[in-house]
Amino acid sequence: MVVPVILYGYPILRKQSFEVTKSDDIFQLSADLFDTVKKSKGIGLAAPQIGILKRAFVIDTSPFSSDQENTTPICEQIFINPEILEQSANKIYYEEGCLSIPGIFEEVQRPEKITVRYLDVELNQIEEELDGTKARIFQHEFDHLNGILFIDKLNPLKRKLLARKLNKIVNS
Numbered sequence: 001m002v003v004p005v006i007l008y009g010y011p012i013l014r015k016q017s018f019e020v021t022k023s024d025d026i027f028q029l030s031a032d033l034f035d036t037v038k039k040s041k042g043i044g045l046a047a048p049q050i051g052i053l054k055r056a057f058v059i060d061t062s063p064f065s066s067d068q069e070n071t072t073p074i075c076e077q078i079f080i081n082p083e084i085l086e087q088s089a090n091k092i093y094y095e096e097g098c099l100s101i102p103g104i105f106e107e108v109q110r111p112e113k114i115t116v117r118y119l120d121v122e123l124n125q126i127e128e129e130l131d132g133t134k135a136r137i138f139q140h141e142f143d144h145l146n147g148i149l150f151i152d153k154l155n156p157l158k159r160k161l162l163a164r165k166l167n168k169i170v171n172s
């Protein structure tokens with residue numbers, strides 16, 4: 001089901017999410033996240049953004065598939081109880097946006113590569129090394145589970161410059 005994405009300013013986006021357990025309806029959560037991210041033409045969406053304080057998010061890079069330059073395979077996946085085990089010392093800048101913060105896109109610096117552990121939709125535990133856009137989206141969505149937004153990573157001057165735009169979202 002497509003559900004409204006919660007916008008910047010709502011306290012739920014700043015809360016810590018809880019571990020997913022076997023008693024949670026993972027298929028429903030997965031369906032809601034995928035329906036909503038696709039409808040919103042996003043590339044990632046975390047459960048708290050649809051009002052569910054559970055440690056899960058989806059990555060959906062299918063909007064990139066129309067880009068002829070892009071040869072990396074499409075990722076359409078849910079990540080449950082994700083952990084970041086290791087991160088590369090090398091950090092890179094990459095432009096980020098967020099469905100909860102519409103109209104704002106900024107370069108954010110994060111580790112280039114990460115080693116992660118998570119459960120898939122069938123609760124199989126998976127460990128892998130990520131780089132490229134998948135590593136970037138993973139880190140952005142992972143932050144949502146801890147109440148962190150990408151604008152938190154910007155320098156104070158940049159954030160000051162964004163204050164008016166952010167207030168507009170709060171009051172929309």
Ligand code: CO
Binds near residue numbers: 097098099100140144
């Ligand atoms: Co986001």
